[in-house]
Amino acid sequence: MTGARMSTLARLRRDIGHIEGDAGEALPRAPLGHAEADATLQGGLAKGAVHEVFAEGRQSAAATGFIAGLAQRVIARRPLLWVRQDFSERENGALSMSGWRELGLDPRLLVTVRAPDVETALQVTADALACDALGGVVMEIWGETRQFDLVASRKLTLAARGSGVTGLLLRVAAAPSPSTAETRWIVRAARSPPAAPWQAWGAPVLDAHLVRNRHGQTGRWIMEWNCDECLFRDVPFHGAEAHPQPVAAAPADRSHQAPVVMPNITPWRRTG
Amino acid sequence: MAKQNNALQISALDDVAARLGLDVGVPLANARAICPDIEVFDADEPADARTLNDIADWCDRFTPLVALDPPHGLFLDISGCAHLFGGEAVMLKTICDALIRQGFIVNAAIAGTPVCARTLTRYRSGCIVRDGEEAAAVQALPVFTLGADDAITRGLRRAGLKTIGDVASRERHEITARFGASFTALLEQALGQGDAPISPRKPLPDYMVEKRFPEPVATDGVIAAALSGLAQTLIAVMERHGKGARLLDASFFRTDGAVRTIAVETGQPVTRVEVIERLFRERLDALADPLDPGFGFDLIRLSASRTDGVVEMQRDLDATIHDNDELSALIDRIAARIGGRRVVVHLPQETHIPERAMLAVSAQHHLASAALAAWPARVEAEPPLRPLRLFERPEPIEVLADFPHGPPAGFRWRRMFHRIALVEGPERIAMEWWNRPVPQQALEWDDDFARVHPPQGEIAVETIDERKLTRDYFRAEDNEGARYWLYREGIHRREVRTFRWFLHGLFA
Numbered sequence: 001m002t003g004a005r006m007s008t009l010a011r012l013r014r015d016i017g018h019i020e021g022d023a024g025e026a027l028p029r030a031p032l033g034h035a036e037a038d039a040t041l042q043g044g045l046a047k048g049a050v051h052e053v054f055a056e057g058r059q060s061a062a063a064t065g066f067i068a069g070l071a072q073r074v075i076a077r078r079p080l081l082w083v084r085q086d087f088s089e090r091e092n093g094a095l096s097m098s099g100w101r102e103l104g105l106d107p108r109l110l111v112t113v114r115a116p117d118v119e120t121a122l123q124v125t126a127d128a129l130a131c132d133a134l135g136g137v138v139m140e141i142w143g144e145t146r147q148f149d150l151v152a153s154r155k156l157t158l159a160a161r162g163s164g165v166t167g168l169l170l171r172v173a174a175a176p177s178p179s180t181a182e183t184r185w186i187v188r189a190a191r192s193p194p195a196a197p198w199q200a201w202g203a204p205v206l207d208a209h210l211v212r213n214r215h216g217q218t219g220r221w222i223m224e225w226n227c228d229e230c231l232f233r234d235v236p237f238h239g240a241e242a243h244p245q246p247v248a249a250a251p252a253d254r255s256h257q258a259p260v261v262m263p264n265i266t267p268w269r270r271t272g
Numbered sequence: 273m274a275k276q277n278n279a280l281q282i283s284a285l286d287d288v289a290a291r292l293g294l295d296v297g298v299p300l301a302n303a304r305a306i307c308p309d310i311e312v313f314d315a316d317e318p319a320d321a322r323t324l325n326d327i328a329d330w331c332d333r334f335t336p337l338v339a340l341d342p343p344h345g346l347f348l349d350i351s352g353c354a355h356l357f358g359g360e361a362v363m364l365k366t367i368c369d370a371l372i373r374q375g376f377i378v379n380a381a382i383a384g385t386p387v388c389a390r391t392l393t394r395y396r397s398g399c400i401v402r403d404g405e406e407a408a409a410v411q412a413l414p415v416f417t418l419g420a421d422d423a424i425t426r427g428l429r430r431a432g433l434k435t436i437g438d439v440a441s442r443e444r445h446e447i448t449a450r451f452g453a454s455f456t457a458l459l460e461q462a463l464g465q466g467d468a469p470i471s472p473r474k475p476l477p478d479y480m481v482e483k484r485f486p487e488p489v490a491t492d493g494v495i496a497a498a499l500s501g502l503a504q505t506l507i508a509v510m511e512r513h514g515k516g517a518r519l520l521d522a523s524f525f526r527t528d529g530a531v532r533t534i535a536v537e538t539g540q541p542v543t544r545v546e547v548i549e550r551l552f553r554e555r556l557d558a559l560a561d562p563l564d565p566g567f568g569f570d571l572i573r574l575s576a577s578r579t580d581g582v583v584e585m586q587r588d589l590d591a592t593i594h595d596n597d598e599l600s601a602l603i604d605r606i607a608a609r610i611g612g613r614r615v616v617v618h619l620p621q622e623t624h625i626p627e628r629a630m631l632a633v634s635a636q637h638h639l640a641s642a643a644l645a646a647w648p649a650r651v652e653a654e655p656p657l658r659p660l661r662l663f664e665r666p667e668p669i670e671v672l673a674d675f676p677h678g679p680p681a682g683f684r685w686r687r688m689f690h691r692i693a694l695v696e697g698p699e700r701i702a703m704e705w706w707n708r709p710v711p712q713q714a715l716e717w718d719d720d721f722a723r724v725h726p727p728q729g730e731i732a733v734e735t736i737d738e739r740k741l742t743r744d745y746f747r748a749e750d751n752e753g754a755r756y757w758l759y760r761e762g763i764h765r766r767e768v769r770t771f772r773w774f775l776h777g778l779f780a
Contacts, residue, residue: 058688058754061661065780068660079599093661093778097618097630101647102656103780107618108643111599111635113606114614124606133598189780191753192694201694202655202747202755204780225780228652 027182028164030074032223033231040210040219041183047074049182050157050167057173060092062189065103065204067138067170069225069232072105074166075135081128083113083121084140091142092172103204104227109135118145122152129159129167140170153179176211184212190222193235203227205235283315320344327371328473329531332523333571334367336480339386339470345393347386347470360400368398374529383409386470387461391417391436406464411437418462424451436462477521477575481505488527488568495524495569496553502574503548510579516541519578522552524563525571532563537612538604539636540597541580547601551608558609603635617642624701626662626776657699657747659757659777666774669758677764677771679746683756685775690750697746698760741767747779755779 031044038044045051051070055063071080082095097107113128115121118141125139141148157180160167169181176184190207204225210218223232280300282289292307303310320343328346331338334357337349350363357363360382371378381392383401391410392399394417401409410417413436415428427450433439439447440463448456460466481502489495499522510516518541523533536551556563607615616632619642623629633642651657672682679698682691743759750756757777762768 061659061778061780062754065660068780081602089664093659093663096626096659096662096777097620097647098626098658099656099660099662099777099779102650102654102658103660104650107620107630107647108645110618111603111639112616112618112632113610114616115610116614120610124610127605128602131598131602133602189753189755191751192749200653200655202696202749202779204656204755205753206780207753227650227654227656 030076030166031231032070032073033226033229033233034221034223035234037208037210037219037221037223037232040217041213042216045070045074045166046182046215047166048161048164050153050160050169050180052169052171052176052179052181052184054171054174054176054184054186055188057091059188060088060172062204062206063170063172063187064092064095064140065225066185066187066206066208067168068100068103068105069204069230070168071136071138071166072103072230073232074168075109077106077109078135079109079111079133080136080138081111081113081134082138082140083115083124083128084138085118085121085142086114086116088140088142088172089114102227103225104230118147122147122156125167126152126155126159129156129165130163132163132165134165136166136168138168138170140172141174143173144175148177148179150178150180153181157181181212182214183210185209186211190235317343326529326531327376330525330529331367332474332531333525333573334363336474336476336575337470337472338474339472341386341390345390347389349470349472350382364398364400384464385461385467387418387458387468388464390419391462394419404464406462407440410462411435411440415439418458420451420455420458424455427451475577477577478515478579479506479509479517480573480575481509482571482573485568485570485572488565488570489572490565490568495563495565495572496549498572499552499574500545500549502572503545506574506576507543507545507548510576511543514581515576515579516543516582517548517576517578518542518580519576520548520551521573521575521577523571523573523575524565524569525573526565527567527570530566534559534563535577536604536608537636539600539607539639540604541582542604543582547604551604554605555608600636600639603639607634607636612636619645620647623704625703626658626701627664656779659755660780662757662777663775666759666776669773669775671758671760671773680748680758680773683748683758683773683775685756690752690754690756692748693751694749695746696748698744699746700742700744701759702742745776 027046027048029041029044029046031038032041053063053067053070084095095110095112097110100107100110113121113124115124121139121141125137128134128137156167156169159165176186186209188207190205192201192203192205195201204227205222206225207220207222209220212218222235224235225231226233282294282296282298282300282303285294285296289307289310292310294303294306294310300312324340324342324344324346328338328340331346331348335348335350335353339347339349341347348367350360354360354363357366364380364382368378368380379393379397381389381397381399381401383389383392383399384403384406388401388406388410391413392401395413396409399409414434415436415438416425418425418436428434428439431450433442436459439459444456444460447459457466457468461468483498483502485498489498506517518538520536520538520542521533522536523531525531534552534555536548536555538547538551542548542551603615612634615635617635617638619631619633619638621629621631635642667685670684671680673679674681679695680692682689684690741762743761745757745759748756748758755778756775757779758773758775761772761774764771
């Protein structure tokens with residue numbers, strides 16, 4: 001491609017960006033804590049934008065944990081509105097505040113809206129995204145829906161941009177479709193890293209696949225939610241032999257460094 | 273026509289039938305004998321009651337104090353209202369004319385006590401009695417107009433007391449001895465000597481403003497403008513008393529008599545017009561059956577049914593949690609749209625039973641207390657011991673174990689088999705015996721026998737209720753990394769013979 005054509009392309013992209021009022025580069029970001037993911041996201045998850053998390057029906061809890069973690073990172077001690085469809089609760093279980101607390105999150109900041117259907121959920125979410133008293137809004141809907149099209153998605157994006165509230169969409173048992181989301185993730189649970197029998201296991205370990213990123217590259221990481229520090233971490237002892245499940249190839253443009261973690265002394269697990 | 277005492281009797285009839293000599297209470301067979309070609313319909317009492325209620329709704333436009341007097345009467349307390357409609361006579365005529373236009377036959381009267389007015393409607397419709405003249409007005413009326421039991425009316429007639437004046441001339445104690453104290457009270461009220469308050473259908477709102485339209489309005493824009501004007505007036509009145517509205521009712525009176533009332537509730541007392549406007553807009557937009565103006569509304573009323581004092585409070589320093597004016601406004605809007613019970617916050621509960629550990633309560637009412645709730649702290653450096661998603665009803669699963677009563681090795685849930693790679697447990701959660709209803713057998717327990725022969729080994733515990741069994745919980749991770757919370761129900765040979773397994777929650 002010649003230089004002239006490249007510059008034309010760049011100019012056109014910039015123009016379109018202007019028309020769309022795109023401020024993707026300038027959005028404030030909330031670091032996730034996972035170094036590689038933060039680097040790919042150019043500093044963290046963009047606030048005042050909409051992010052989508054997709055999961056298979058069986059992986060709903062992992063995706064819920066992931067989105068709860070993302071929400072915790074972006075809300076900065078402000079209230080979180082969780083809008084969920086009735087059917088989703090029947091299918092995946094209700095959010096349990098004991099479990100919420102155990103992830104290191106604060107149930108006092110959570111307000112739940114039980115929407116009877118997708119349409120109501122969308123209306124409430126759009127309204128809530130425009131309210132800057134909130135730190136974030138999670139919309140949880142189950143299955144494929146006609147109602148959530150590009151227009152609805154754009155409405156949410158504009159509302160989020162106007163107020164600076166972050167929108168997180170949890171789509172369980174749905175296939176990704178075109179939307180105006182800033183990032184799109186596909187999340188599944190990953191196995192706990194091997195550990196000594198007496199050591200604690202079962203912290204949320206997630207296989208997070210960033211499949212779309214409007215302002216950067218994509219990637220796939222195995223990350224762990226650290227319940228004490230409330231951030232995502234690389235999984236210690238994580239290696240190919242420990243995780244025989246498929247892991248995406250390392251990005252071609254930089255060498256993939258397997259984290260070398262010294263097996264430092266892990267505190268013995270308390271009993272009782 | 274309705275069935276009474278096992279016979280079909282006339283329960284209501286029109287003027288033409290009355291002229292033929294028929295009357296209420298005449299058996300249908302007799303009526304047919306008098307006039308073979310009468311048209312007969314079944315009495316529909318619920319429909320009559322509904323119609324009466326609708327008329328009462330319509331009467332709300334004259335006074336907020338309307339009481340039902342079944343089967344076919346209404347009391348309107350017009351104290352202080354009459355001048356708004358051009359005086360008592362004009363008001364009476366307006367009400368009667370409007371009802372007659374709608375096809376009803378109306379008898380109405382105005383008097384100092386409701387019973388006196390009702391007595392007058394039965395004989396001297398359209399009569400207005402001044403205070404203190406009740407006795408004179410009802411003097412000449414026959415006793416049936418009092419509306420007492422048939423037995424009493426018959427008894428009075430037999431005693432030769434034909435008019436109310438006759439009855440009133442007797443000593444009260446004689447009447448009481450013969451017909452009961454309640455009849456004496458009725459008589460005194462009819463004579464204006466005692467008063468009984470009416471019981472209005474709806475409680476009186478704290479504040480109420482209304483707008484009448486000479487020309488009925490039907491367009492959304494005009495209705496919204498009218499509501500906003502009313503909201504301004506209402507806010508201005510409440511502001512003077514330092515009040516804010518918690519529950520607002522907008523009533524739309526249609527020209528054809530139908531009335532629709534729409535209520536909006538708020539978490540914080542509302543003191544701003546824009547908030548009221550917005551709440552009603554949300555509510556009207558989200559109505560399942562939209563507001564139908566028909567031929568238009570001729571009266572719109574806005575009332576504050578519940579109000580709270582508004583205190584200008586100093587903002588808390590910990591503003592992120594407590595200062596939530598905007599959040600509560602958002603919650604009010606969502607609640608107006610989808611219902612208050614659908615917006616919830618969570619409160620911790622003092623219990624070990626996982627599904628009862630939290631209580632979802634209305635965010636409108638409990639936002640402040642939820643922000644201050646004390647949740648149990650988590651144990652540092654432990655993985656989550658409670659699942660993030662909990663099923664309201666634990667789902668039954670089939671479990672494979674390596675050895676009996678051992679931890680599960682695999683399970684089938686929703687037709688999928690999961691092989692367990694890691695498992696930890698059991699964590700025993702016993703049901704709360706102190707909340708257990710005392711079983712019947714325990715009452716019959718022979719204490720003396722138990723003292724002499726202390727039970728050896730394990731005591732047989734009755735399984736009282738399925739839900740009260742002890743549970744042994746396991747945290748399990750399957751081959752793919754999904755984490756589950758499973759439990760085994762019951763203690764073997766003490767509570768149950770065979771275990772049942774359930775999946776109760778999913779870990780992130």
